[in-house]
Every structure is written in structure tokens, then in C-alpha cells.
Amino acid sequence: MSARRVDGPVDLRSDTVTRPDAAMRRAMAGAVVGDDVYGEDPTVRRLEEEAAAAVGQEAALFVPSGIMGNQIALRLLAPPGSEVLCDERAHILLYEMGAMAALSGLQPRTLGSHDGLPPPAAWAAALVPRGGYRVPTGVLALENSHNMAGGVPYPRERIDPVLALARGAALPAHLDGARIFNAAAAVGTSAAELAAGFDTVMFCLSKGLGAPVGSLLCASRERIREARQLRRLFGGGMRQVGVLAAAGLVALREGPRRLPRDHEHARRLAAALAELPGAEIDPARVRTNILIFRVIDRRAAAGSDAAGPVLRRLARLGVLASPVDRERIRLVTHRDVGGAQIERAIAALQKVLGGRRR
Numbered sequence: 001m002s003a004r005r006v007d008g009p010v011d012l013r014s015d016t017v018t019r020p021d022a023a024m025r026r027a028m029a030g031a032v033v034g035d036d037v038y039g040e041d042p043t044v045r046r047l048e049e050e051a052a053a054a055v056g057q058e059a060a061l062f063v064p065s066g067i068m069g070n071q072i073a074l075r076l077l078a079p080p081g082s083e084v085l086c087d088e089r090a091h092i093l094l095y096e097m098g099a100m101a102a103l104s105g106l107q108p109r110t111l112g113s114h115d116g117l118p119p120p121a122a123w124a125a126a127l128v129p130r131g132g133y134r135v136p137t138g139v140l141a142l143e144n145s146h147n148m149a150g151g152v153p154y155p156r157e158r159i160d161p162v163l164a165l166a167r168g169a170a171l172p173a174h175l176d177g178a179r180i181f182n183a184a185a186a187v188g189t190s191a192a193e194l195a196a197g198f199d200t201v202m203f204c205l206s207k208g209l210g211a212p213v214g215s216l217l218c219a220s221r222e223r224i225r226e227a228r229q230l231r232r233l234f235g236g237g238m239r240q241v242g243v244l245a246a247a248g249l250v251a252l253r254e255g256p257r258r259l260p261r262d263h264e265h266a267r268r269l270a271a272a273l274a275e276l277p278g279a280e281i282d283p284a285r286v287r288t289n290i291l292i293f294r295v296i297d298r299r300a301a302a303g304s305d306a307a308g309p310v311l312r313r314l315a316r317l318g319v320l321a322s323p324v325d326r327e328r329i330r331l332v333t334h335r336d337v338g339g340a341q342i343e344r345a346i347a348a349l350q351k352v353l354g355g356r357r358r
């Protein structure tokens with residue numbers, strides 16, 4: 001059964017919209033399962049072993065969502081009443097329902113950046129040691145690739161100075177690597193190389209890799225033992241979940257190698273958008289499967305919702321995208337969007353955003 005919707009809308013809202021492909025469905029149907037809360041599901045164990053190896057950590061824990069993986073990590077690494085240092089557009093800050101405060105007694109301290117990874121000096125200035133009057137730093141959290149910065153991937157040289165600061169202050173570091181395989185493909189290295197030195201690494205199977213459900217939290221054996229308890233606390237223990245892990249194994253083994261095609265599609269969209277008077281984008285910044293562009297509408301009143309009407313017109317032409325804010329729109333390429341659909345999306349963008357620039 002093909003999962004690709006050839007005649008339906010071109011769905012560029014997110015890479016989470018992919019449907020399990022034929023290989024995943026076969027693997028799910030044939031999965032050997034057991035009760036994973038008792039540690040008895042061989043397919044989950046296999047997935048956890050392969051996931052840990054893929055990011056160079058000792059062990060891994062299968063969790064239902066990226067948010068749960070991130071939030072278990074923060075709970076694990078930072079004591080209540082401490083601060084989580086992160087970029088001002090981090091997913092853990094903006095899109096996780098205030099979970100670090102609500103579930104773990106942590107407060108964020110946000111750092112500004114031009115592309116999602118604050119400079120080392122900003123991290124250094126924000127570190128607060130234990131023992132004074134101020135709220136101490138609990139953990140440093142990075143995101144690679146960075147969703148709301150437009151899918152920006154960071155190479156090792158950008159990460160190392162921040163990890164050195166963390167080590168120097170005896171603080172742990174967490175990596176939200178929801179799309180770490182996209183980042184690795186874009187910078188031409190392995191996910192393990194980008195994950196090295198972090199205390200905890202979360203990555204998602206359910207995004208660019210194309211699985212229907214699931215994420216992995218990866219860390220040392222000892223931390224994963226504790227994380228297993230926290231997963232239970234957060235209500236994330238799943239029983240015969242090998243049926244999902246089986247699809248996840250296909251995603252982990254097969255998914256990474258096809259990501260360059262998604263990146264090529266995103267670059268193709270960005271190049272087309274850069275030609276349109278109704279859009280502003282720097283195509284050179286589009287390196288992975290996410291692109292964010294600004295709507296230029298000279299007739300719209302300042303501060304009005306310029307993105308909304310564009311999204312509605314695109315939807316009427318069969319192209320789905322997401323708002324970032326009142327001016328900006330995000331497009332995400334993924335396995336279930338092929339080349340012909342990218343061309344359809346470009347034709348719709350050209351219609352809505354004003355034809356070609358002379």
C-alpha cells in the first residue's frame with residue numbers, strides 16, 4: 001500500500017504528517033512483541049540498542065513523543081528551582097506547554113541568537129553558580145537542527161565552545177535533536193558526531209525519518225535507568241509497543257539516507273520564493289527540510305495578519321503550510337512529498353505571492 005497522497009493536498013505543514021510506508025506496515029504486522037513496561041518487548045529493545053548506537057550513547061529509551069523525551073531529560077539533569085538555559089526560539093521553551101515549569105519546577109532563561117544557536121559569550125554570561133542568592137543554572141539545552149530558526153544545522157565547531165563552557169561549570173547539556181539526522185546530512189557528518197559530549201540526546205522517528213510515532217531519549221546506562229522511572233511518572237509507559245518500534249526500526253535504518261532529497265526540495269522551494277515579490281527569504285540559509293519566509297504585503301497595515309490570507313489562498317490551491325507568526329510562514333519537506341508535488345507547491349506560491357520579479 002502506498003502512503004503517498006498523489007492527488008490530495010501538498011502537505012508542507014510539518015514532517016510529522018508522513019504515513020507509514022509499505023515496509024513499515026509489513027514490519028508492524030510481523031513484529032514480535034512483549035510487555036515493554038516489564039522490559040519484555042524484544043523489538044523495542046532492538047530499537048533502543050540501534051538508536052543508542054546511532055547517536056553514540058550507551059543506552060536509549062523509547063518514548064511516545066519528542067516532548068516527553070525532552071522533558072524527561074530536563075527533569076533528569078536539572079534540580080527543581082534551577083534554570084534551563086536555551087535559545088529564545090527553542091522548542092522546549094515555546095511549544096512544550098510550559099512543561100519544564102509545570103512538571104519539573106524548572107524555569108527557562110532565554111538567550112538571543114541570530115540563527116538559533118546563541119554565541120558562547122551569551123551562554124557564559126548567563127551561567128549562575130549554585131550557592132548565591134540567584135537562581136542557579138541547572139542545564140544547557142541546544143536544538144540541532146533548529147526548527148524555528150528555519151531548520152538551521154550546526155556543525156561541531158559551533159557546538160564545542162558551548163559544551164566546553166558547560167563542562168567548565170560542571171553543568172550537564174541536553175540536545176533536542178528531533179531532526180539530528182537532517183542536521184547530520186546537511187553538515188556532512190554523522191548523528192553520533194553531532195551528539196558527542198551531550199549528557200542526553202533526544203531524537204524523533206516521527207519527523208524526517210518517517211515513522212508514525214515515537215522518539216528516543218539516549219544517554220548513559222545509568223541515566224536511562226532513571227529515565228525509565230520518569231517515563232512512568234509522566235505516564236509514558238507503553239505495553240506491546242513493539243508494533244510501533246518495528247516501524248521505528250525501518251525509519252531508523254532507511255530514513256537517514258533519503259533526507260538529502262527533502263533538503264533538495266526545500267532548496268528548490270526557497271529558490272522559487274526568492275524570485276517572488278510577495279516573499280522574503282535568504283535561500284542560502286535553507287540547509288535542511290525547513291524553510292521560513294516573510295510575507296511582503298505593502299498594502300497591509302503594519303502589524304496586521306499578513307500570513308493568514310496567504311495560508312488560506314494556498315490551501316484553496318491545495319498547498320498546506322503553517323503560520324510562524326503574523327508575517328511568517330513555514331514550509332517543511334518530507335518523505336511523502338515528491339518532486340511533482342514540489343512543482344505544484346511552487347506554482348501555487350507563484351500565484352499567491354505575485355508572479356515573477358522582473
Ligand SMILES: Cc1ncc(COP(=O)(O)O)c(C=O)c1O
Pocket residue numbers: 064065066067068070091092143145146147176178179204206215
Ligand atoms: C525541535 C523539536 N523538538 C521537539 C519536538 C516535539 O516532538 P513531538 O511532537 O513528537 O512531541 C518538535 C516537534 O515538532 C520539534 O520540532
